[in-house]
Amino acid sequence: MKYKYIIFFISLFGLILTSKSQDSKKITNKFFPDFDITIPTPAFKKNKGFTKYDEMMLFLDDLVNKYPKLISYEFIGTSQKGKEIPIVYIGNQTDYKTKVAFMGGLHGNEPASTEGMLFLIHNLIKEDSLKHLKEKLSIAIIPMANIDGYEKQDRYAANGQDLNRDQTKFTNQESIYIKKAINKFSPDVMVDFHEYKPYKVDFVKYGEYGVTQMFDVMFLYSGNLNVSSSIKEVTENLFLKKVEPFLDKHELKYHNYVSSKHKNNAIYFNLGSVSPRSSATSYALSNTISLLMEVRGVGLNRDSFNRRVFTTYLLSYSFLNTSVNHAHEIQLALEKANNFNDEIIIKYKKEKSGYTLNMIDIYENKLIPVDVTLYNGLKCKPVLTRRRPNYYVIENELNEVASKLSVLGLDIDTLKFDELLEVESYKITSLKKSPVLFQGFYENIINTELYTTKKVFKKGTFIVPMNQKRSNLAIETLEPEMLSGFLRFNVIKPDDVNKIHRYVLNKEL
Ligand SMILES: [Zn+2]
Known part of the structure; x- marks a missing residue:
């Protein structure tokens, strides 16, 4: 038993050192062969390595120079090392049915995402069979979100932070520009x-x-209970249902996203996403149909790269088609999402069950069933709920909070006069620091209770109306117990919890 661990670790570190693929030839040949197609993007013009930033810009400039009416790009800001981040616009920017945004390369060591976006951009411009997509959709694509990481084929931004854990605290400039x-x-x-x-x-x-x-792709979407059920429904029953036949046709294997975790000497699996610090849930909370695609690839270097890029392309192609063919259903679902529930969910529990996952036995080179413990993030149950406020009221000193909320896309007003308001305020009932370091700090683990009070709020106090499209993000960041909230991440110090209030009365402020 011990022997096999030692062998495993030696081979794993060996692979990391030589930057070879972790798949053996026999696994690649049997399960993940490349497709017989030519992909005309920069990485495929060379045998080693991936598309560099300069190569991507040449590729885009070439298309923009030749087809200025069909494609344009602008820079949204710079990476930490000063490279300008492009967003590419394609399609009908005035008379469209649906607006679709795609992103690749937020993790710098996931190259099929960027390459897949470049392949899509190429085909949207050059393939006649995709003409209907650019006629009927407005499309925006950020092909290389984390340029500094990508240049080194490293997951993280230049400062070592994970940009897909930064979508509520915004401690990286890339996160702010992208959002x-x-x-x-x-x-x-x-x-x-x-x-x-x-x-x-x-x-x-x-x-x-x-x-x-064994899965060529895993689908990640939000099971967060504050996400509108109409968003979840259209994600599952429309977008994912429609992508499956495309994948089946090419014998690509798929599953909902599962990730393994190690805790107290046991391994368990998580299904789905609930946390707004990463993109799938962050956008779903802002009443956008939101998906995150996980293609099988990290650690494989250039193995099956053609297959991985084609899979990425195929997914994006299917999502664009669904966006054209079901424009009406999409609009209805998004309208429905703006009717918010009276109750918000502060704490939840994931359903726990046994589950059988098919995996590839490395030695036998065949599929075997593996029995695992699964925490299902797509089936959560509420544990603590609160009444949805009509406004959050934030005292002036917390202007940092107001500015992060506006990065999240929330419209924020201020009181025009000094005003006496009856509000709910928070009292901390327990407070401790997480024992584990997360992105350079220890999280605050807080419990509070609400009490009703009357207070004079000064002219200029920030108020966040909760009848707006992205208001669920205010809940997830302002309620003190929230796992990706401002208190948890020390954007608000625990001492300042008394500067945030909830207004629940039915009067317009
Ligand atoms: Zn990633």
């Missing part, structure tokens, strides 16, 4: 393309000498 650009475009549908890591140390426990994930 502002996407909100300005204001898509109906937003898809963030990634790659996942098919080999994990956890998996050595299973099979003869360990197993690897």
Whole structure:
């Protein structure tokens, strides 16, 4: 038993050092062969490495120079190392049915995402069979979101932070530029393309000498209970249902996203996403149809790269088609999402169950069933709820909070006069620091209770109306117990919790 762990670790570190693929030839040949298609993007013009930033810009400039009526781009800001981040616009920017935004390369070591976006851009411009998409849709694409990471094929931004854990606290400039650009475009549908890591140390426990994930792609979407059920419905029953036949046709294997976690010597799996610190839930909370695609790829270097890029392309192509063919259903779902529930969910519990996952036995080179414990983020139950306020009232000193909320795309007003208001305020009942360091700090774990009070609020006090499209993001950031909230992430110090209030009366402020 011990022997097999040692072998596994030696081979794993060996692979990391030589930057070879973690898939053996026999696994690649049997399960993940490339397709017989030519992909005319920069990485495929060379045998090693991936598209560099300059190569991407040449590729885009070439298209813009040749087809200035069909494609344009602008820079949304710079990376930490000063490289300008492009957003590409294609399609009908005035008379469209649906607006769709795509992103690739938020994690710098997930190259099929960026390459897939470049392939899509190319085909949208050059392939006649895609003509209907650019005629009927307004499309925005950020092909390389984390340029500094991408240049080194490293997951993180230049400062070592994970940009897909930064979508409520905004401690990276890239996160702010991207959020502002996407909100300005204001898509109906937003898809963030990634790659996942098919080999994990956890998996050595299973099979003869360990197993690897078998899915070409896993679908990640939000099970957060504050996300409108109409958004979840259209994501599951329309977008994902329609993508399946495309994948089946090419014998690409798929599953809802599962990730493994290690805790107290046991391994368990999580299904789905609930946390607004990452993109799938962040955009779903802003009443946008939101998906995150995880293509099998991290650690595989150039193995199956053509297959991975084609898979990414196929997904994006399907989502665009669905956006054209079901424009009316999409608009109805988005309208419905703006009727908010009276209750908001502060704490929840994921459904726990046994689950059988098919995986590839590395030694036997065949699929085997693996029994796992699954926490289902797509089936959460509320544990603590509160009444939805009509406004959050934020005292002036917390202007940092107001500015982060406006990055999130929320409209914020201020009181025009000093005003006496009856509000609900928070009292902390317990407070401790998380024992684990997260992105350079320890999270605050807080519990509060509400009390009703009357207070004079000064002219200029920030008020956040809760009848707006992105208001669910205010809930997830301002309620003190929230797992990706401002208090949790120290954007608001625990001492300042008494400067945030809830207005629940039925009067307009
Ligand atoms: Zn990723």
